[in-house]
Amino acid sequence: MKIICIGRNYSEHAKELGNETPTEPIFFLKPDSAKHIASTPFYIPEFTNDVHYEVELLVKINKLGKHIEERFAHTYYEQIGLGIDFTARDLQRDCKSKGLPWEKAKAFDNSAVIGKKFFSKNEFNGMDDISFHLDINGEQVQIGNSGDMIFTVDKIIAYISQFMTLKIGDIIFTGTPSGVGPVKIGDKLEGFLEGVKVFKVNVK
Numbered sequence: 001m002k003i004i005c006i007g008r009n010y011s012e013h014a015k016e017l018g019n020e021t022p023t024e025p026i027f028f029l030k031p032d033s034a035k036h037i038a039s040t041p042f043y044i045p046e047f048t049n050d051v052h053y054e055v056e057l058l059v060k061i062n063k064l065g066k067h068i069e070e071r072f073a074h075t076y077y078e079q080i081g082l083g084i085d086f087t088a089r090d091l092q093r094d095c096k097s098k099g100l101p102w103e104k105a106k107a108f109d110n111s112a113v114i115g116k117k118f119f120s121k122n123e124f125n126g127m128d129d130i131s132f133h134l135d136i137n138g139e140q141v142q143i144g145n146s147g148d149m150i151f152t153v154d155k156i157i158a159y160i161s162q163f164m165t166l167k168i169g170d171i172i173f174t175g176t177p178s179g180v181g182p183v184k185i186g187d188k189l190e191g192f193l194e195g196v197k198v199f200k201v202n203v204k
C-alpha cells in the first residue's frame with residue numbers, strides 16, 4: 001500500500017504557509033509504516049518540537065491503473081475517508097531552507113492517521129461538495145470542502161498515474177485546508193466527515 005499526499009491543494013492553506021499556489025499537483029509519499037490506527041494514541045516524536053495537524057479527505061484506489069485519463073479517473077475509486085497528515089513543521093522548515101527533501105518531516109512513523117470508516121462516494125452529493133472538519137478538545141480548528149480544492153480528485157489521480165502505477169488499496173491524501181497548527185500532549189483530535197465522526201486521536 002502506498003500513501004500518496006497532495007500538497008498545497010487549498011489556496012488559503014498555501015497562503016498561510018507563505019507558499020505559492022501551484023499550477024500542477026504537488027505530491028509526496030509516506031511509507032506504510034506511517035499509517036496510524038486512529039483509535040490508538042499518537043505519541044509526539046522526540047525529534048520534533050512542533051508537530052502540526054492537517055486534516056484531509058482520503059481516496060482509496062480500487063483497481064490497478066497507469067496513465068489514467070482524467071475522464072476515466074472516477075472509475076478508479078469508490079470510497080472516501082478522512083485522516084490527518086501529521087507534519088514535523090520545524091524539521092520541514094529547516095529542510096526547505098537548505099533546499100533539501102523533507103520526507104523526514106512528513107513520512108515518520110505514525111504520521112498518517114487513517115480513519116477506520118470509509119464511505120461510498122455515492123453517499124455524497126458529488127465529489128465537489130464534501131464537507132469535513134477537525135475539532136481539538138471540542139473546538140473546531142479546521143473546516144474544509146472538496147469544492148475548494150485547486151485540483152479535483154480526478155485530476156489528481158490522472159496526474160499521479162503519469163509517474164507511478166496506482167494499485168488497489170493505495171490511499172491518496174488530497175490536501176488540507178487552512179487552519180493548521182501545533183498539537184500538544186493531552187490534546188484530543190476528532191475528525192468529522194459530513195457531520196459523522198470518523199476518527200478520534202489522543203496525543204501523548
